[in-house]
Amino acid sequence: MIEISDITKLYKNENVEFLALKNVSFKINDGEFVAIMGPSGSGKSTLMHILGALDTPTSGRYLLDGQDVALLTEDELADIRKNKIGFVFQSFNLLPRASVIRNVYLPLVYSGVSKEERVRIAEEKLSATGLPETHFHHLSNQLSGGQMQRVAIARALINNPSLILADEPTGNLDTKTGDLILETFKKLNDAGHTIVLITHEPEVARHAKRIIHIRDGSILKDEILR
Amino acid sequence: MAIFDLLEEIYFALSANKIRSFLTVLGIVIGIGSVIAMVSIGQGAQGSIQSSIQSIGSNLVIVTPGAQRGVGVQVSAGRGSAQTLTQADADAIQKEISSIKQIAPELTRRYQITAKGQNTNTSITGTTPAYPEVRNIAVGEGSFIDAQQMASYSKVAVIGPTVRDDLFGQGAEALGQSIKINGVIFKIVGITQAKGGSGFNNPDDIVYVPLTTAQRFLAGDAYVTTISIEAQDQSSMASVQQQITILLLERHKISDPAAADFGVLTQADIVATASTVTSTFTILLASIAGISLLVGGIGIMNMMLTTVTERTREIGLRKAIGAKKRDINLQFLMEAITLTFLGGMIGVGLGWLLAYLVSLFAGIATSVSWSSVFLAFGVSAAIGVVFGYYPARRASQLNPIEALRYE
Structure with missing residues (x-):
């Protein structure tokens, strides 16, 4: 469960101050499928970085499964990311020249899981994303965009995270492939995964069950679709 | 990160750009190889001079006439010229x-x-x-x-x-x-x-x-x-x-x-004098070779800095999926050490071969000592640490958000 209360984020340059988030509060329950939607510069990326434990807020509280993430050190944040969060990026961010399997199990390398176990889990997660088994041992740069994103989703799933954070996951894909990827997210949500989708496209956001509209660093509207 | 996984990561990283890795290693190979060869030539010369001094006798004390001097004359003829x-x-x-x-x-x-x-x-x-x-x-x-x-x-x-x-x-x-x-x-x-x-x-x-x-x-x-x-x-x-x-x-x-009007020399005096000369000679040769080793080390640093820049997004990703500073630091430092250690190993072989060829074709006695081999390994690993430290530190301190956005 995610509980954000009264979060602000202030960026400071030498003489310019920019308030990216202004007193944002919301709650996401386990098993939800939420889209955070807003135009560029609305603060949604900042919010994603905080939700993903890549950054800490200037003030406010962020409880992830009851733990206050806002107060953690850099290494403790790394542990949170390793154990509780799965990232899916717009540009996939796969290791080139590495096999699909190796890309998927990479987070487990940092958890100290044995290689046999890693391969087994990676294959299981890849199957869940619908990537054909014949592609498991291909190099990641031999895949199409849609296939790459499936590999990235499998990687995000590998540590059974509390939260899957997808940052514009369809941004680099054509509409048809994008829809297939969104369909995959829907299936994962049906299987019980909590998904937060960050996007600026209303058509993409509509695939979620709830949309948090954000503009100029504040929540504009919290809309429940189904 | 387990040691085997670390080695696997290093293997993938270094084999991704084989020619670059090879050329960087070559710098260390030449550095270590020339140090080994030069020191072996120096030590060989020392050994052969010492054994030729030993060959004139054992426990030898030699008395020679001194220089010829007249009363009150400051000019002296060469030592040994006098009949005293x-x-x-x-x-x-x-x-x-x-x-x-x-x-x-x-x-x-x-x-x-x-x-x-x-x-x-x-x-x-x-x-x-x-x-x-x-x-x-x-x-x-x-x-x-x-x-x-x-x-x-x-x-x-x-x-x-x-x-x-x-x-x-x-x-x-x-x-x-x-x-x-x-x-x-x-x-x-x-x-x-x-x-x-x-x-x-x-x-x-x-x-x-x-x-x-x-x-x-x-x-x-x-x-x-x-x-x-x-x-x-x-x-x-x-x-x-x-x-x-x-x-x-x-x-x-x-x-x-x-x-x-005479001189008394022991064999030990002669050996000591000759040793001073040959060890100076050895140090001179080794320091010239050492410079090429330094250049090789700078090559390592250069390559590692390039690698870190090229792999910024990868570093960002690794951090996003839970790698700690320490993990990133270790990975890049070990990459540098692997390169230098590999270079050290091949360099010892090359040095050995050079020493052998020198004694074969130039007729100069050479001797490769174990101490210089172990020293070469130590030095090459140390070069990895020294020249890999800064790039690895830079990698580990990258901000994951900026690294992920890096184009």
Whole structure:
């Protein structure tokens, strides 16, 4: 469960101050499928970085499964990311020249899981994303965009995270492939995964069950679709 | 991160750009290889100089005449040019100094020698029967001068193999033949075994005659040019040296040791002097080679910095999925160390090969010591740490958000 209360984020340059988030509060329950939607510069990326434990807020509280993430050190944040969060990026961010399997199990390398176990889990997660088994041992740069994103989703799933954070996951894909990827997210949500989708496209956001509209660093509207 | 996973990551990273990795390693290979080769040449030279000094005898103390000085004259001729040592000095040393095993005075001059129309100019050493033992000379054919020949002023000679080759032809039968030294006929009674060596101090280009004969028929006086003394053991060399100095000062009626008209050198002194020269030479060679190693290290740093920049997004991703600073730091540092260690290993092989080729083709003795091999490994790993540290640190300190956005 995610509980954000009264979060602000202030960026400071030498003489310019920019308030990216202004007193944002919301709650996401386990098993939800939420889209955070807003135009560029609305603060949604900042919010994603905080939700993903890549950054800490200037003030406010962020409880992830009851733990206050806002107060953690850099290494403790790394542990949170390793154990509780799965990232899916717009540009996939796969290791080139590495096999699909190796890309998927990479987070487990940092958890100290044995290689046999890693391969087994990676294959299981890849199957869940619908990537054909014949592609498991291909190099990641031999895949199409849609296939790459499936590999990235499998990687995000590998540590059974509390939260899957997808940052514009369809941004680099054509509409048809994008829809297939969104369909995959829907299936994962049906299987019980909590998904937060960050996007600026209303058509993409509509695939979620709830949309948090954000503009100029504040929540504009919290809309429940189904 | 488990060690095996770390090695796997390093393998993938380094094999992703094989040519670049190879060229970077090459810098270290050349650096380490040249250090090994240069040090081996230096140590080989040291070894061969030391063994040639050892070959002139063991526990040897040598007394030579000093420079010739007139009363109140500040100009001195070269050391050894004076005629200040006599047969009587040698006898006194033998009689009065303890812990002496053997003593062999000698009178060495250069003379023209002829035999059957061939002639050569070489040094003639008049000496005593103890000489072979003191100066480590072995007789190959015939025998050395004996006491009876000494006592009877016999005109007999023992010649070195080089003299034999010069006068009678390569390996010819010379025993029993006659030679003319400075117009006096001598009969060859022995030929020494070859010791090897060449140039100014060829120990095989020499003729030995009885000291008495040399003094009477060749030099015409009772002076000696060198007194070689074999001390009983290594520990008594210094005391023998000191006793001889005191004795000769007294005999020559000199009160100030600084004004001594003779010199007393031990073999250890000669070895020490030669060692200073060769170790300076070794350090010089090694430091020149060390510079190329430094350049190799800078190459490592350059490549690692390029790698870190190229892989910024990868570093961002690794951090996003839970890698800690320490993990990233270790990965990049180990990549650098792997490169240098690999370079060190190949470099040792190359150095060994170079040392072998140098001794094969240039005829210079080389010796690759284990200490220099281990040192090379240590140094190459240390270079990895030193030159890999900064790039690895830079990688580990990247902000994951910025790294992920890096284009």
